[in-house]
Amino acid sequence: MSSGSPLLADLIEALRCLPGVGGKSAQRMAFHLLERERERGLKLAAAMEQAMRRIGNCTRCRNFSEEPVCALCAGTGRDRHVLCVVESPTDLAAIEQATGYRGQYFVLLGRLSPLDGLGPDELGLAQLAERLGEGEIEEMIIATNPTVEGEATAHYLAQLARAGGVKPTRLAHGVPLGGELEFVDRGTLAHAFGSRQSLE
């Protein structure tokens, strides 16, 4: 930085770790905080410090949690007979916001991807099998992404569920709402065509 403040340069560099933030936006953010939002900047720093240090993963569902067992797993308000398996905490949040789902979750924190070093151990599948073995869960909703790796993971999970006497189900995928067939990619269209449903 030409300002001659090494701390400012550090702050700008640090802000660049945020998604979508390049050098220019990082500089704008840093100036904004220093010029107008010192108070809230300090709050941000404190919240950041606490969150980075204290948030871990729930031992039951692997979602972010600062307690050993997260509020969703510990609470009594959710259906204990349905378990939804997602790749990431972001996916969990998306399902919570878009659907009326009231069951439990399990977060893989990835998908089966040998070339990324992600196998059954990294995804906590032994832990998942154990949970299925507890006997409470009747249906396991597999909500991994409709990618090659997500589908392979879904297949693996379905076998795990069947071995544990649990019924596996898979999110349907097909033509997006409001989309026109002409503009849908071939893979999606082929898949939607293959899994068409009876209208009877």
Add this chain to the structure above:
Amino acid sequence: MRIEQQPAYVLHARPYRETSLLLECLTRDHGRLGVVARGVRRERARLQRAQLEPFQPLAIDLMLRGELATLLGAEPAGLPLRLPGDAGLAGLYLNELVVRLTGRQDPHPPLYEAYAQTLPQLCMPAGLGWTLRRFERDLLDALGYGLQLSFDADSGESLDEDGDYLYRAEHGPVRCAPGTARALRGGDLLAFAQDRKPSAAGLAALRGMMREVIRFHLGGGELRAWRVLAGAVSRR
């Protein structure tokens, strides 16, 4: 160097910089290439990204400069291939095997052919194990690590159909006492060489032999996909 309409498959994709993907592609004429696909992680590039999933035959346009190439265009070169169930897991194994055993920019056209022919076979009822063993054999052949499956590497004698052998990487089959652990029948080795499907017991022994050979060429490493396949198969 500009490369146009090159037959290729995406083997793997990882996020690269803000909005891009770094693809590992198997191309017909240039071997495995690291290819940067710019901007395909943006929301409006969803269609482009869907096209860059593994197992799809593509024709790609590239600019190759130094270590990495830049993707200029990609279009489907055939119907999208779906590998459901175990075929998908086996496909991920194929991709790991190719990435781990080949170097970038080291062309092996026969490997490309073997890969392209094996993918659709993964879905066929002929038996996944046999399809994978054939691919491993052809991959090693294409890379210049071909197996020696015709004579005893110690004595130089032709393989005995009913004899028991152990296979030593970079050496070949050597006679062993009947009942030795991981021993292979001479008949099964000959069948493998002649592309005839061996007995079920023979196939199981060949699987162990191929793992040893692959491990040797990996410098002692393991493939992550072995654990995935083991987990999937053990629950039958």
